Amino acid sequence: MLQSQLCELLGIKYPVFQGGMAWISDANLAAAVSNAGGLGIIAGMNSNREQLTAEIRKLRTMTDKPFGVNVMLMSPFVKEIAEVVVDEKVPVVVTGAGDPSPYMKAWLDAGIKVIPVVASVSFAKRAERNGATAVIAEGAESGGHIGKLHTMPLIPQIVDAVNIPVLAAGGIADGRGMAAALMLGACGVQMGTRFLIADECTIHDNYKDMVLKAKDIDTITTGERTGDACRALKNPFSKDFHKKEMVDCLPAEELAPLGIGALRRAAREGDVQTGSFLCGEIAGLVKERMSCKQIIEEVCTDCEKLLMGASKWVR
Amino acid sequence: MKEKLIAIIAEYLGKDASEIEADATFEDLGLDSLDIAELVMQIEDELSVTIELNAELNNIDKLVEYIENQG
Numbered sequence: 001m002l003q004s005q006l007c008e009l010l011g012i013k014y015p016v017f018q019g020g021m022a023w024i025s026d027a028n029l030a031a032a033v034s035n036a037g038g039l040g041i042i043a044g045m046n047s048n049r050e051q052l053t054a055e056i057r058k059l060r061t062m063t064d065k066p067f068g069v070n071v072m073l074m075s076p077f078v079k080e081i082a083e084v085v086v087d088e089k090v091p092v093v094v095t096g097a098g099d100p101s102p103y104m105k106a107w108l109d110a111g112i113k114v115i116p117v118v119a120s121v122s123f124a125k126r127a128e129r130n131g132a133t134a135v136i137a138e139g140a141e142s143g144g145h146i147g148k149l150h151t152m153p154l155i156p157q158i159v160d161a162v163n164i165p166v167l168a169a170g171g172i173a174d175g176r177g178m179a180a181a182l183m184l185g186a187c188g189v190q191m192g193t194r195f196l197i198a199d200e201c202t203i204h205d206n207y208k209d210m211v212l213k214a215k216d217i218d219t220i221t222t223g224e225r226t227g228d229a230c231r232a233l234k235n236p237f238s239k240d241f242h243k244k245e246m247v248d249c250l251p252a253e254e255l256a257p258l259g260i261g262a263l264r265r266a267a268r269e270g271d272v273q274t275g276s277f278l279c280g281e282i283a284g285l286v287k288e289r290m291s292c293k294q295i296i297e298e299v300c301t302d303c304e305k306l307l308m309g310a311s312k313w314v315r
Numbered sequence: 316m317k318e319k320l321i322a323i324i325a326e327y328l329g330k331d332a333s334e335i336e337a338d339a340t341f342e343d344l345g346l347d348s349l350d351i352a353e354l355v356m357q358i359e360d361e362l363s364v365t366i367e368l369n370a371e372l373n374n375i376d377k378l379v380e381y382i383e384n385q386g
Contacts, residue, residue, distance in 0.1 A: 099352075099367065099368035099369070101368070120352060122349070122352040122356045123352050125356060126356065227342070
């Protein structure tokens with residue numbers, strides 16, 4: 001059995017978070033992950049007060065286990081969803097896409113455990129100084145919006161810089177990745193891509209098929225030029241965006257509207273031409289559909305075996 | 316205050332202070348969001364202030380105003 005301070009801290013069985021992915025991480029997926037012993041996370045994305053409240057209440061009818069909400073700090077509704085997580089007594093808030101400092105005090109005062117996603121040592125130190133419970137250090141192997149540093153160098157540098165627990169994310173989809181993350185000093189992992197193909201994940205089947213068929217070279221990043229990098233599967237949409245950005249050199253204000261609605265078209269309509277299928281580099285390793293419970297148990301059991309066997313490297 | 320910020324940023328960029336325009340955006344100075352987080356930590360330590368990062372604080376003039384308003 002794996003043991004991690006994270007489990008005691010959050011009241012979960014396995015130190016595994018499911019990433020808060022816009023248009024993907026709904027009450028169904030998050031509840032299944034929490035019921036399986038991990039930490040399920042609802043994506044707050046651009047939801048307003050009513051939408052997020054409804055999703056949280058739906059999750060509560062499906063599980064009594066701890067869960068989290070990902071507050072996307074660039075959301076136009078960020079102020080109201082920052083209140084919703086307090087009103088609804090959400091146990092854990094994960095933040096993404098910015099600096100959560102303005103909201104941290106209110107959340108911590110409400111007894112919420114706050115775990116920002118960070119992409120560099122400075123952001124991790126800021127989070128710690130502002131009272132964060134832990135941080136998720138996310139490398140650029142991840143799907144969706146990404147920083148610049150990759151998981152292998154990012155994790156140990158953040159682990160050395162802060163005294164709070166660090167979770168690793170980006171490029172982790174099996175027991176090997178998890179074992180490696182723990183060796184780098186993390187005390188748990190967050191996975192996104194692996195959960196895309198979970199039985200309880202409600203995205204369109206075309207999306208799942210694309211992930212299952214993806215090879216190592218099948219993701220592409222767009223938005224790097226404009227400081228808004230985002231990793232997705234290669235398809236007509238992402239390739240065209242990449243060309244407009246890097247070859248035609250369209251200005252940022254002409255590129256931005258191209259992305260509107262593309263996540264919804266991928267996740268909900270399965271539009272393989274015009275959708276944006278966010279996905280991590282590790283997709284090539286994801287080959288089989290299974291339930292959240294099977295995923296978490298397989299990853300943790302394999303991780304445990306690897307760690308038990310690690311002494312083979314030492315004489 | 317402004318000179319001090321310019322000096323910190325010039326040193327970070329490895330440039331001379333005279334090359335740094337206080338009304339140029341951080342982006343124009345070649346600073347991305349990771350650089351800005353790094354610099355803000357440094358400025359906070361050196362000037363004993365607290366700065367909340369936000370997208371509107373995008374040049375040195377605005378940062379000076381922000382810090383001075385904090386009193």
